[in-house]
Amino acid sequence: MVGYPYLIWMVVFIVVPLIMIFYYAFTVKDANGTRFALDHLMKSFDSKYMVALGKSFLYAFIATVICLILAYPLALILVKRSNGGSAMLFIFILPMWMNFLLRTYAWLSLLETNNGLLNTVLRALHLPVLDIIGTPKAIVLGMVYNFLPFMVLPIYNALAKIDKSIMEAAYDLGANDFKRLLKVTIPLSMPGVMSGITMVFMPAVTSFVIPNLLGSGKVNLIGNIIEQQFLLTYDWGFGAALSLILMIIILISMAVMQRSDEDMEGGAGLW
Amino acid sequence: MEKNVIIRLENVTKSFEDQVVLKNITLDVEKNEFLTLLGPSGCGKTTTLRLIGGFEKPDEGIILHQGKDISNVPPYKRNVNTVFQKYALFPHLNVYENIAFGLNIKKMNKSLIKEKVEKALRQVNLDGYENRRIEQLSGGQQQRIAIARAIVNEPEILLLDEPLGALDLKLRQEMQYELKTLQKELGITFVYVTHDQEEALTMSDTVVVMNNGVIQQKGTPEDIYNEPVNAFVADFIGESNIIDGIMKQDGVLEIFGRIYECVDKGFAINEKVDVVVRPEDIKLLEPSENKINGQVTSCIFKGVHYETCVMTDGFEWVIHNTKNFKPGEHVSINVDPFDIHIMKKMVKETGT
Incomplete structure (x- = not known):
């Protein structure tokens, strides 16, 4: 009932x-009315779109890796602090309270080639100007900045859940810090890492606001x-077909990741 | 005095924030003995164990291992292993991998590891459990794996932090026996922490009774039980009747305004003392003159004995005997002078 x-x-x-x-992806409308067709799906496999898809996965992958490299040590440091690093964690989560568009626009004005804050400072210091707006670098930067908290939080939670006596047992049995x-x-925090990867990679691979603004x-x-x-172009059918393909590829990659996680004897992730 | 001291804590003081947990403790642990730190929660026994394990550093004083200062040596460089209160097995590893953990860290030869793990499993009676996952094991089995994981490293000293606390009574008694046997078999030093006096008396060679961060008494189980140094130890090790008394002179004691004979000596004339009498050392007889007479208030069957309460002069005695008295019956308290234990008054400490 509930x-x-x-x-x-x-x-x-x-x-x-x-x-x-599904309906829009597998139907076409013409003079004879609506009928089942694979036209949209076939069009999706055009190299132009496949390249865009490939780039999306590449940038999302790079952004996810950078997030992981930044977030893991951060989460470790936060958990080690006496009060669980709650004040520091709060600061890292704080940007999430601001509008996503606003944050991305802020980066735009920070990075702008001519009048951006960053380049004004660089120029004042007689350093070479950084011209990255409109390049993949800016897009990856935007993804990392926007999605980093989604990597930090699950890893932090997984680390905080590890019993202190288990850590002491490792010391006791002769393991040094490394x-x-x-x-x-790391093995005990794998569930957190897996959720973090999922929560960063999925929004990154489908993002359109970040490439629109920073690209x-x-x-x-x-x-x-x-x-x-x-x-x-109001071609809903084609849009739906592309969404479907994207969705299927994400599903497959998550399933593959899940499998490799199980091989590593980690616990349950998001799936 | 230098018998065979393996660990010495010398004038160790330890505080957490404002709380002083250990006050200037000095303790020798001898090689191959089964030493138990016994006391109520918050007495500092676990902190003492953690200092030996290296999980805490003393604020003051030093810890010596065979004469060498190890106060600042991290746990992973000490030849000491711990059996943790909550077992602390690695949930991501199976039984074999848990036990092999320490040996793998030492990069020992794989076939030698296999041999040692199998031997350790045999020692805790769990051979054949190599491939079980930790969550498939019962509490008692997890406890045995935790012990196997520690002893497989052949430590000089095994530290055990209330390892039987979570087990039921039957299993606990079984494990007490097994631990004692294991300690003799391995011939290594055990330092055991518990708040259970029966456990301490059953297993130990040496019992260290602690309270409020201070060692109250160190001795064999018999010493601790028969010759407690103060009323706290007497009360903590088994039930006791503790009465205010005055030592008139050597061998002469005054309680409830009457004079009694005792065997203790060496107190000042008219010194106020604690008089401790064990419940099983009291005989209840017909009331008569010149005896402490009173009335039975309750009599409860406890299995091996009856627990009888008798009220005399506003004091309630607890007596263990084998006869069922009726509440309201008039009786007299009879104690052999040898069973009257006289103790110096404790300096009253708040909270205990």
């Missing part, structure tokens, strides 16, 4: 939209192309 409202929610906001995506990190801390529209990622189908 479950029904959630069931209704799922049907209305998840199942119905999914069915509609060996303990390698053999106990100044010069770098077309799959998110941008899908957005254009719905808002510029």
